[in-house]
Every structure is written in structure tokens, then in C-alpha cells.
Amino acid sequence: MKPQNKFTRRQFLTMAAAVPVATAFGYAAAHPMNKLLNPGASETAGLKPEQLREFGPLQFVQGDEVNFNAGSSHPLSLGALQTVQDYFNSRAHLPQAEGYKLPASQPIEQFAQLVNADPSELTYVQSTTTGEQMVLRALNIPHSGGHIITDTLHFFGSLPMYRELERQGMEVTFIRDENGQISPEAIRDAIRPDTKLIALSLVSTVNGFTHDLKTICDYAHQKGVYVYADIIHAAGCMPLDLHHSGVDFAATASYKWLMGDFGLGFIYAAKHTHDKLRQGNYGYYGISEYSSHNQPHDPPGEHVVEYAFADDARGLFALGTRQHAVIAQLSYSLQQLLDIGVDKVQQHAQLHTRHLKQQLPKLGFELYTPEGSEAPLVTCIYKDARKKLAPLFKERGLNLTVSRNSFRVSVSVFNTPEDTEHLLRTLRDHV
Incomplete structure (x- = not known):
């Protein structure tokens, strides 16, 4: 039976x-799941109360399917959708957008509060994997040689990258899970004198296993080893304290539990790492000082341009064009997560x-x-x-x-x- x-x-x-x-x-x-906080908003969108689900101030449209796939991409809330519309109204120069200003740095400050980091330790990044590759370049990997530790519960899209690093001369240890788990001691025991980095997913996309990040960082730092964490399945759905964990680097996209969208996320580099990293990214948004000597009426100078990169994560990792619409969206979503x-x-x-x-x-x-x-x-x-x-x-x-x-x-x-x-x-x- x-x-x-x-x-x-x-x-x-x-x-x-x-x-x-x-x-x-x-x-x-x-059961206020279908009770609107703002009925006028649903009427504007042509929605009925029974088509909406709410969690505090967050409102979501209930579609034809039962959605158990937020871990692949989270639906937009109606509030976030409105902030995106406000941004595009300004891009179209519509009258209702008069006075609109993109909250360009607000999501950085909000995310810093959400994960207990300093804003100077954060900047925008295109994706989680982009952030992970930036960390590798900043550590001069693979040119430095040496050893990397990762595991089979790490993001499956990163595993080919570490196989490629093996082909380029790095030695990589892939720790296999036992019954869906990997102990901190298994990682500790894999550390060697030439280990440069431990790379892991704080929460595995494969099965939700969560590493004991602080213990792993303690083991690693005792041996002078850096730790990188993919935090895409932790940030926004679980309390997360980067400073307390001791993790050196982290990255996440925003389209999952942060309720953002594709093409924009965050990279974190702890302050103590900044002066030890190689400048491997040269982006417009990373520049803090700029003086041209090559245009008409420019002051004379020995070089065509004098410049300096910011002495923080922005200077190390920030590039050029950003997803402005996602910045607008995150300014709403992150604030709701903070308030809730x-x-x-x-x-x-x-x-x-x-x-x-x-x-x-x-x-x-x-x-x-x-x-x-x-x-x-x-x-x-x-x-x-x-x-x-x-x-x-x-x-x-x-x-x-x-x-x-x-x-x-x-x-x-x-x-x-x-x-x-x-x-x-x-x-x-x-x-």
C-alpha cells in the first residue's frame, strides 16, 4: 500500500x-498568500488576487506551473519588475521618468550588509564563474604553478576549468563526496606545502550540501592557503557572514536567491588580500585617477595618459559595461531581503x-x-x-x-x- x-x-x-x-x-x-498589499498594482498589471503570491512586501505571479526551480533562476517580483520598468522609462526619455537616477552603487552597499562585508571588498561581476576566473588570474594561476584543491560537489561548470588548469601545469586534487558530503578534515588532509588555493561551493548546486566554511578557512590559513567560495546558493537564502567565515574570495551571480537577473553579480576579496594580488583586470570602472595628455589643450605629460587603479576590490576586478537594469532591480530586491x-x-x-x-x-x-x-x-x-x-x-x-x-x-x-x-x-x- x-x-x-x-x-x-x-x-x-x-x-x-x-x-x-x-x-x-x-x-x-x-492564508494571506493571495491577499494583495497593494491591489492597485495588480490592477495595473491586469492580475487578479488569486494570481499572486506574497511574502511580506514581495509579490510574485503564480503561473501555470508549480515552480520548484528558483535554484535555477528566481522569478522576478512585481516590485523588482517596476524598478526595471522605471529604468527603461528613463532610457526612453518618457515624461514619467523625469528625475530618475540609477542607484549605481546601492546594490554594492546592500549586498555588503547582507553578507557582512565592507563595500570596499566588493564590486560587480558578470557571473559567478567570471569571478572565480578573476581570482585565479589575480593569484597568477596557472603561471605560478603549484596545487589546487576542489571537490566533486563544486559547481559542475567549474570542474572543466580545473581540468584545463591541470593540462597547463597545475596539480589539482578533486575530493570526492561520501554520501553527499565532504568533511573539512578531508580538505585539510589534502593540503600540501605547494597548495595555493581551495575552491569550493559553499552550498552545492548538486545536492544542497553546505561546507563548514569557517573550519575549512581556519585549516587553510594555518598553512598559508587561500580559500575561494562560490556563494550563489547561499547568498539571499541563508544567513551568511563572510567576515566571520574568514573566506578570502567569493563570488555570486544574482539571478537565483538574490532575486536579480542574468549578467550581474558580485565578487568579494577580503581586505587582507588586496596588496597581495596581481593586477589582472584593467577596466574603466576600476580606475580612480585619470589624466589625459593626448587631446587638444591637455596638459603636457611624459605619457599619453596618467592613471591609477582604486586600492580596493573595484580597482582589482571592475571592468566596463554593466547591466544597469539589473542594478535597478537589485536595489529593490536586496532591500526587501534586508527588511524581511x-x-x-x-x-x-x-x-x-x-x-x-x-x-x-x-x-x-x-x-x-x-x-x-x-x-x-x-x-x-x-x-x-x-x-x-x-x-x-x-x-x-x-x-x-x-x-x-x-x-x-x-x-x-x-x-x-x-x-x-x-x-x-x-x-x-x-x-
Whole structure:
């Protein structure tokens, strides 16, 4: 007989009672998920209240699918959409945009507050992987030679890069996970006298495993080794303190849990690294002083131009053209995350992920996500998942990540108990 454990509203509210904020942000007894904070905004957009889901001031459109794929790309909130529209109105010189000014540096300041960093340790970057490659260049890798440690739960798009560095003379240790986890001691034991860098994903995109970053950094720094962390699955969905962790470098795009979009993110370099890094990027936005000696009426000078790069992360990593629309969008989204509190976002997700971790094994699915993971991701191993489950999910209106032999559920602030029960009911019917 198939298990019939359902995630009812009563059970959800009972669980949420242990997390009082959950009722304030999305699940009061009257279920205000479909109650508008600003009805006028929905009318302007041509939306009905039942088409919206809200979490505090954040409002999202409920489409035709149940969205469990925020870990691939997060939907835009209506507030963020309006800030993007405001920006494009200014680009079109529309009358309603008169006086608009792009908040160019505001997201840097907001993100610094969100992850406990100094703004001087941050600048914009195109993507997470771009930031990771910038760190490698700043450390003069691969020309310096030496040893790098990474692991098989790191972002799969970065693994070919480290294989290429092997071909270019670096020695790379790939630590394999055991039951979906990698211990700090496994990384510590791989450190050698010539180790230059440990590169990892703080939260694995594969299964939500979360490294003990502070312990790893302590081990690394005892041996004079730098640590880089991909933080794309931590920033915005889990409390994150870069200073406390001791991590030397980090990077993230914004289109996932930061509720931004493609093409803009952040790179972090701790202050103590700045004077030890090689200048490997020469971008317009990194320049702090500039004096031309090559145009009519310029003052004379020995060189065609005199210049200086800023003595911070901007000077080391900032390039040229930025995604202005995403800057506008992030100025809204990051402020909402700050006002709501990332801990509240995490608590909401955990009400769902804990239930999924309890129920999925009962249906015969093997968890690949460690039981104690606090990330908003739940991954199950299932042979031929793409072949067997992807068509079913599509038929049932479920949007989640399905790989060749696994599937991953990503829970965000707009997900409801009904969503989770719909997923479990679909899987019950399958088994």
C-alpha cells in the first residue's frame, strides 16, 4: 500500500508555530498568500488576487506551473519588475521618468550588509564563474604553478576549468563526496606545502550540501592557503557572514536567491588580500585617477595618459559595461531581503524541505541531500530520472530540475503547502 502522508495546511501551521515569523510572512490562519498589499498594482498589471503570491512586501505571479526551480533562476517580483520598468522609462526619455537616477552603487552597499562585508571588498561581476576566473588570474594561476584543491560537489561548470588548469601545469586534487558530503578534515588532509588555493561551493548546486566554511578557512590559513567560495546558493537564502567565515574570495551571480537577473553579480576579496594580488583586470570602472595628455589643450605629460587603479576590490576586478537594469532591480530586491531578513526566508524554506526529506524516502527515493542541510534544496538520486520523471512533471505542471539520474527541488518564499503536497502526490502516483 502506498504511503499517504500528506502535508496539510493544519500540519504546516503546526510546524510554523515553532517559527512565529512564518505566519507573518505568508501563512497566517486566513492564508494571506493571495491577499494583495497593494491591489492597485495588480490592477495595473491586469492580475487578479488569486494570481499572486506574497511574502511580506514581495509579490510574485503564480503561473501555470508549480515552480520548484528558483535554484535555477528566481522569478522576478512585481516590485523588482517596476524598478526595471522605471529604468527603461528613463532610457526612453518618457515624461514619467523625469528625475530618475540609477542607484549605481546601492546594490554594492546592500549586498555588503547582507553578507557582512565592507563595500570596499566588493564590486560587480558578470557571473559567478567570471569571478572565480578573476581570482585565479589575480593569484597568477596557472603561471605560478603549484596545487589546487576542489571537490566533486563544486559547481559542475567549474570542474572543466580545473581540468584545463591541470593540462597547463597545475596539480589539482578533486575530493570526492561520501554520501553527499565532504568533511573539512578531508580538505585539510589534502593540503600540501605547494597548495595555493581551495575552491569550493559553499552550498552545492548538486545536492544542497553546505561546507563548514569557517573550519575549512581556519585549516587553510594555518598553512598559508587561500580559500575561494562560490556563494550563489547561499547568498539571499541563508544567513551568511563572510567576515566571520574568514573566506578570502567569493563570488555570486544574482539571478537565483538574490532575486536579480542574468549578467550581474558580485565578487568579494577580503581586505587582507588586496596588496597581495596581481593586477589582472584593467577596466574603466576600476580606475580612480585619470589624466589625459593626448587631446587638444591637455596638459603636457611624459605619457599619453596618467592613471591609477582604486586600492580596493573595484580597482582589482571592475571592468566596463554593466547591466544597469539589473542594478535597478537589485536595489529593490536586496532591500526587501534586508527588511524581511534572510533568516525568515530560510525558516520558510525549511518548513518545506524538512517535510520533503521525511516523505521522499518513504516513497522509495534516495536522498542525496544530507539530512542536516539547511539550504533550500532537496535532491534525490533516481536512475533515469530525466527519462522517467521529466514527462510526468511536465504533465502535472511541475517545474523543477531533472538531471539524468536525479531530481532537485528548490523551495522559495512563494511556495505553499499545496505546492509541496502536489509534488508528493505526483511522485506517489508514479511509484
